Amino acid sequence: xxxxxxxxxxxxxxxxxxxxxVFTESEDEHRERxxxxxxxxxxxEERNLLLxxxxxxxxxxxxxxxxxxxxxxxxxxxxTAWLEKTREDMFHFLWEFLARKPVLPINIAxxxxxxxAPRYGNRKLEDATNEIWRDGATKRAVKxxxxxxxxSPASTLFVMTSPMGWVGPGQEVTESQTYLYxxxxxxxxxxxxxRTSMALEDHETLLKRLGINLNTSADxxxxxxxxxxxxAAQAGIDFKDVAGMMQDIMGTKIAWLDESTDREVSFDEIYxxxxxxPGVDRAIQTTVDGFISSTDSNFNEISRESLTxxxxxxxxxxxxxxxxxxxxxxxxxxxxxYETVIxxxxxxxxxxFIRESQVIQMMKGCTASNSSTSIDSVTGPRNMAEGWHxxxxxxxxxxTLVGPCSICSICAERL
Numbered sequence: 336x337x338x339x340x341x342x343x344x345x346x347x348x349x350x351x352x353x354x355x356x357v358f359t360e361s362e363d364e365h366r367e368r369x370x371x372x373x374x375x376x377x378x379x380e381e382r383n384l385l386l387x388x389x390x391x392x393x394x395x396x397x398x399x400x401x402x403x404x405x406x407x408x409x410x411x412x413x414x415t416a417w418l419e420k421t422r423e424d425m426f427h428f429l430w431e432f433l434a435r436k437p438v439l440p441i442n443i444a445x446x447x448x449x450x451x452a453p454r455y456g457n458r459k460l461e462d463a464t465n466e467i468w469r470d471g472a473t474k475r476a477v478k479x480x481x482x483x484x485x486x487s488p489a490s491t492l493f494v495m496t497s498p499m500g501w502v503g504p505g506q507e508v509t510e511s512q513t514y515l516y517x518x519x520x521x522x523x524x525x526x527x528x529x530r531t532s533m534a535l536e537d538h539e540t541l542l543k544r545l546g547i548n549l550n551t552s553a554d555x556x557x558x559x560x561x562x563x564x565x566x567a568a569q570a571g572i573d574f575k576d577v578a579g580m581m582q583d584i585m586g587t588k589i590a591w592l593d594e595s596t597d598r599e600v601s602f603d604e605i606y607x608x609x610x611x612x613p614g615v616d617r618a619i620q621t622t623v624d625g626f627i628s629s630t631d632s633n634f635n636e637i638s639r640e641s642l643t644x645x646x647x648x649x650x651x652x653x654x655x656x657x658x659x660x661x662x663x664x665x666x667x668x669x670x671x672x673y674e675t676v677i678x679x680x681x682x683x684x685x686x687x688f689i690r691e692s693q694v695i696q697m698m699k700g701c702t703a704s705n706s707s708t709s710i711d712s713v714t715g716p717r718n719m720a721e722g723w724h725x726x727x728x729x730x731x732x733x734x735t736l737v738g739p740c741s742i743c744s745i746c747a748e749r750l
Contacts, residue, residue: 363467369398376643383692384650390432391695393650396421397642404637414634416456418627423454425623425653426615432695433660435593437600438608441514441526448485450516450524469502472564479566480516487568489520494545494567494577496538501556509594511538513581515574529578529605531591538562540584541577545569574609578602618659626652654691 373394377385385393400417407413423442430436443460444453450460461481464474476495483493495514500507511533516526533541535558539551545567551558582590582602591600615623626648634645 366395366398366402369401370394373397373401373642373646376639377646381647383689384647384654386650386653386692386695389696391424391428391653393646393653396424396649397646400645401637401642410637414631418631420455421649422623422627425656428653429615429619429656429660432595433657435596435598436608437530437591437605439528439530441516441528443516443524443526445484445518445522445524448481450481450484467503469563470560472560473497475564476566483566483568484516484518484524487518488570489518489522491518491568491570492516492572492574492577493518494541494569495565496533496541496562498533498535498538498559498562500535501559510591513538513541513577515577517573527574527609529581529590530600531581531585532589533581533585535559535562537581537584541580542567544580544584575606578605578609616659619656622652622655622659650692653695657691657695 370392371394374382374385374387377394387394399420400413403413403417404410427439430439442452442454444451444457446457451457452460452463455463459481461474461477464477466474468474473495480493480495484491487493493516495516497508497512497514499509499511502508511531513529513531513533514526515529516524518524535555536551539549539558539562542549542562542565546569547565547567549558549561549565553561582588588601588603589599590602590605592598593600629648630645634641
């Protein structure tokens with residue numbers, strides 16, 4: 336059976352459109368249909384392992400593999416690229432959601448005057464950016480980055496900001512993120528994200544200090560869009576200088592109140608993290624490497640059975656990462672070995688897996704899935720705030736994430 340036939344058999348359309356209706360499926364609708372197909376493959380008793388609508392939605396992650404496989408005859412190349420991207424997404428999920436790091440690395444490079452994401456098949460950064468997020472404002476800002484970098488001298492810093500609040504119909508995020516990109520002396524580019532509790536007016540003030548004056552008398556959504564589509568450039572400053580501006584504007588020693596843990600993160604911790612980008616604990620590194628190696632060796636076709644096994648094992652791997660973090664949090668002096676993590680998770684009863692999956696799903700960050708800040712694959716996605724939950728969309732009747740009005744994000748966008 337061909338891959339195409341297998342895909343059609345495994346993933347029937349979830350929208351039954353009468354023959355007389357003209358219907359063109361958008362990319363987002365197609366992506367959600369594939370995601371729903373993955374969900375339907377998994378037995379109900381194991382569906383918690385999909386971590387639906389968390390910062391690492393396993394169904395969506397596996398769906399990206401299927402979506403790419405539909406368009407390519409090179410199965411091995413598709414699998415290799417997906418594994419590389421998934422490894423990167425797992426580490427970003429670790430830093431943003433599990434370890435709750437206040438400074439996140441952005442893996443980018445400069446090639447032929449284009450800012451690219453090396454671990455996502457060298458895609459242009461703008462192509463890895465959500466075009467719906469904040470009415471396309473973030474994508475418009477990212478589109479400006481490459482020409483700005485190309486035309487600016489070395490040692491120029493570029494600043495984009497993403498305030499907390501509205502991102503789309505019925506959707507909000509609960510933290511602010513500031514993206515910093517620097518054109519280095521050797522003409523390479525480096526980047527990072529700083530997480531804070533900055534208010535919208537704080538973002539406007541920061542951009543004003545960097546030479547950008549915005550209309551602050553507009554309504555709040557318009558102001559959020561204006562801030563999000565703006566990119567500032569200034570030569571001769573570094574990451575720490577911008578962090579200092581942010582502290583001065585906020586007028587406090589506390590940079591970020593992490594709502595998932597109620598932990599107060601100081602600017603001193605921000606400065607410390609600017610000097611040392613987070614690494615990966617050996618147990619977690621081995622856990623991720625084990626999943627990548629096993630999948631590379633054993634996942635050799637796209638079928639119902641293989642996709643089910645892939646999704647379940649990916650979910651278990653994320654939970655193993657969470658357990659390694661939990662053990663360390665109990666006693667910071669304890670660095671669990673890979674063998675310890677495997678032993679603990681292999682003996683966990685089903686209800687413990689459910690508890691761990693619920694812990695992960697409650698974690699707040701900045702995603703709508705692992706392609707997830709507004710910059711889908713490069714910095715991870717942004718988490719939607721309260722009001723969104725698993726349910727049945729009253730428009731398309733799909734089982735998915737719905738808002739307070741019981742409408743999914745795709746139908747909300749079409750309305």
